[in-house]
Amino acid sequence: MADAVQPLRPGFYSETCPPAEFIVRDVMRKALIMEPRSVASVMRLQFHDCFVNGCDGSVLLDDTPDMLGEKLALSNINSLRSFEVVDEVKEALEAACPGIVSCADILVLAARDAVALTGGPDWEVRLGRKDSLTASQEDSDNIMPSPRANATSLITLSANSIYRSRTLLPSGSHSIGEARCFSIMFRLYNQSGSGKPDPAIEPGFREGWTSFAQSVETIT
Numbered sequence: 001m002a003d004a005v006q007p008l009r010p011g012f013y014s015e016t017c018p019p020a021e022f023i024v025r026d027v028m029r030k031a032l033i034m035e036p037r038s039v040a041s042v043m044r045l046q047f048h049d050c051f052v053n054g055c056d057g058s059v060l061l062d063d064t065p066d067m068l069g070e071k072l073a074l075s076n077i078n079s080l081r082s083f084e085v086v087d088e089v090k091e092a093l094e095a096a097c098p099g100i101v102s103c104a105d106i107l108v109l110a111a112r113d114a115v116a117l118t119g120g121p122d123w124e125v126r127l128g129r130k131d132s133l134t135a136s137q138e139d140s141d142n143i144m145p146s147p148r149a150n151a152t153s154l155i156t157l158s159a160n161s162i163y164r165s166r167t168l169l170p171s172g173s174h175s176i177g178e179a180r181c182f183s184i185m186f187r188l189y190n191q192s193g194s195g196k197p198d199p200a201i202e203p204g205f206r207e208g209w210t211s212f213a214q215s216v217e218t219i220t
Helices: 020-034 036-051 083-096 103-117 137-143 151-158 182-189 203-219
Strands: none
Touching: 020 036, 020 083, 020 103, 036 083, 036 103, 083 103
16 A cells, blocks of 8 residues: 655744754755855756656656756746755755755745845745656756746636646745846837737837946947
């Protein structure tokens, strides 16, 4: 008879690895000091992990001869970053409590700490996840929402019970650190292929961006 699945709960490592949550936060605090964007990237890693087949750490798995991992999926390649921060957390935990804390729980804790350390709320995390032994590049290619999806699209997708409580996670990580220009250019100049700016965007923002872009072009 298979073992019953244990429910997630706060304080899961209180006896097997009491300092686990303190260790995760300490590494995340150091990562924030070294590179502010790294904590946002870790938060995003957790979203990409949880959205595909649940929060099981599968996004961290490399390809094998028998499995295509999720790192090279269209939504992840040249996009996901800060795997090294997760490695640092794992290394610190292994030094304190070998073989105890799952990578799936590390991602969830690190994402919580990313929010708290950048001025957001703090909360108690339910732990006890098992690490996946498989990944799905196909699911990652086909399920992840577009980076241009608006709030309406995300809310609609969230209404699907399969993805409930997962789809609104990335909005917070996208408000930390820096964004690449191409991420907003379409809203400024070509919303939905219209050749016009997004009518919902603040006009002053677009004017300020245009002035900035022109000044940069003049300098270069």
